[in-house]
Amino acid sequence: MKCKIADLTVEIPTSGGLASRTWEYLTHNETAVDFEISEDNYRSLCWPNLSEEDMIYMESGFSFYGNLLRFNGLMLHSSAVALDGKGYLFSGPCGMGKSTHTRLWQSVFGDEAKVFNDDKPALRRLDGKWFAYGTPWCGKDHININMKVPLAGICFLKQSDENKIRRLTPQEATPLVISQTMRKFKQVEYLNLMLSHVDKLVREIPIFELENRPEPEAAILSHETMLKAAIEAGL
Secondary structure, three states: OEEEEOOEEEEOOOOOOHHHHOHHHEOOOOOOOOEEOOHHHOOHHHOOOOOHHHHHHHHHHHHHHHHHHHHOEEEEOEEEEEEOOEEEEEEOOOOOOHHHHHHHHHHHHHHHOEEEEOOOOEEEEEOOEEEEEOOOOOOOOOOEOOOEEEEEEEEEEEEOOOOEEEEOOHHHHHHHHHHOEOOOOOOHHHHHHHHHHHHHHHHHOOEEEEEEOOOHHHHHHHHHHHHHHHHHOOO
C-alpha cells in the first residue's frame, strides 16, 4: 500500500487496520518509495497487553517516526489545529486538555479552525521553514486530515484556575518538546537526529506555556498571542 504522508512516499502494510486508517493518504503516483514500514520489524513482545491491531498501530507509527528523522522531521504528541493558513500545536502530558483546547478553537472560530491531527502530527523542516502535517497516527478518535500547513507555534498546556500565557526560552522549551516526542530513541544515530531537529525547532518556532481553564477565553488568548508571535517571526 503506497501512501503519501508528510510529503514522503511510504510503503505501508495493510494489516491491523492500517488500510482503513491510511485510505486518505493513498497515492497511485509512480514516485519512488522513500522508505518502507515492514511488519518484520514490529516488536510484538513489547506490547503483551495490547491487541494485535493496537500493537500494529503503535509499531507502524514508531517505524514511520524513525524514518521521518532522516528527512528533517519528527513527531510531537499533540493536538494540531489549522487556522488562516497557519498550524498551531497544543501539547503536554495526557490529561492536560489538548483535545479540549483545540475543540475550543473550533467553537470560537467555527469551520475555519480545522483539527488536522489529534495525537501525532508530523513536523518537517524544508528549505529552512517548518511545516506541520496530518498523519494516520491520530489517536483513538481517528481525527486527522491529510493536509500540510506552515507551523506557526507550539503551546504546552497546564491546567489552572486562570488563563495566562508566556513564551518559553529555547532552554525551557527543549525538555518539554523532548518529553512529548513519540518515541525515546536508544540508537545513537536516531537520538542525535532527534536532538538536532528539536534544537532547530525550539530556536525557530515560538513556543509557549498556557495555564488555562477549559473555556473560550483561553482559546482566544492562545490564538491572539501565538498569531502575534508568528507574524513578528515572519511565519
